[in-house]
Amino acid sequence: MKTLLVPVDFSESSFRALEYALDLASRSQVEIVVMHSAEKGAILPGLGSGKVEEDKRTAQQKLDGILANINRSDVPVRYIVREGGAVGEIVKAVEEFGVTLVVMGTGGAKNFTKKVFGTTTESVAKEGLCPVLAIPEGAAIRPIEHIVYAADFENGDQVTTMQLLNLKELLNATITFLHIKSESQPDYIDDEYIKDSLVKQFPEAELNFMEIANKDVAEGITKYVQANDTSLLAFTILNRMFWEKIFHSSVTSQLLKTLKIPMLALPENGNLLDLRRQARLERDQL
Numbered sequence: 001m002k003t004l005l006v007p008v009d010f011s012e013s014s015f016r017a018l019e020y021a022l023d024l025a026s027r028s029q030v031e032i033v034v035m036h037s038a039e040k041g042a043i044l045p046g047l048g049s050g051k052v053e054e055d056k057r058t059a060q061q062k063l064d065g066i067l068a069n070i071n072r073s074d075v076p077v078r079y080i081v082r083e084g085g086a087v088g089e090i091v092k093a094v095e096e097f098g099v100t101l102v103v104m105g106t107g108g109a110k111n112f113t114k115k116v117f118g119t120t121t122e123s124v125a126k127e128g129l130c131p132v133l134a135i136p137e138g139a140a141i142r143p144i145e146h147i148v149y150a151a152d153f154e155n156g157d158q159v160t161t162m163q164l165l166n167l168k169e170l171l172n173a174t175i176t177f178l179h180i181k182s183e184s185q186p187d188y189i190d191d192e193y194i195k196d197s198l199v200k201q202f203p204e205a206e207l208n209f210m211e212i213a214n215k216d217v218a219e220g221i222t223k224y225v226q227a228n229d230t231s232l233l234a235f236t237i238l239n240r241m242f243w244e245k246i247f248h249s250s251v252t253s254q255l256l257k258t259l260k261i262p263m264l265a266l267p268e269n270g271n272l273l274d275l276r277r278q279a280r281l282e283r284d285q286l
Contacts, residue, residue, distance in 0.1 A: 013105030128267035
């Protein structure tokens with residue numbers, strides 16, 4: 001069974017992420033693993049170990065309460081408590097459980113900064129082990145009906161398109177490939193050729209394309225998303241340069257505050273986003 005991993009620090013943001021994960025899981029055949037990591041705070045070995053054990057017991061009690069209140073017989077949910085730093089333990093869990101998607105909240109907790117994805121979420125996404133769905137603080141809990149994919153068209157986006165079409169079908173959503181034409185785009189890229197190639201590879205899919213000229217990639221994305229009732233913003237972490245281009249521009253600090261929508265980071269490699277039900281998958285393979 002596929003696994004969604006939901007790290008929680010008992011903040012409101014992490015609980016909202018769990019709500020999103022439960023909705024996705026109810027539509028697919030996946031298990032949810034809720035994880036809390038109790039970070040060691042001691043400077044010297046053994047110092048403060050009793051406090052860590054106390055924190056773990058407290059976390060287990062809180063997680064027991066969360067699971068008791070979920071009341072969802074259609075979604076298998078279990079929890080784990082780990083000892084260690086949040087990023088390292090999340091990475092271990094992704095590898096251990098073969099996680100297909102990490103769902104995380106951002107903002108509102110001491111472990112998260114106020115810049116875009118937050119230190120923990122951004123670090124996990126950059127690991128590139130599997131897709132990461134970030135739920136910003138204050139994001140409305142509503143159906144995902146319109147997906148916007150911020151495409152750079154530098155790598156064809158075939159693998160990403162397969163993952164997004166899977167998500168589109170699961171959620172019965174529309175999808176728009178948004179390309180921000182900036183001065184930094186290499187001259188050798190033929191946007192129309194890439195678009196035609198995607199249409200030929202996925203002839204039955206309804207692919208919408210939109211191109212906007214803006215020297216600031218993040219600003220172009222923000223304006224389009226705000227004007228087009230976007231439910232989910234997706235992008236591929238192809239390399240650090242593209243990440244920096246989007247999330248360390250002049251409007252970085254405004255993105256999370258103004259958009260208030262879930263953001264999906266898809267790695268170039270690593271586990272693919274696959275939330276299809278097993279019965280449907282077997283039919284597709286016949």
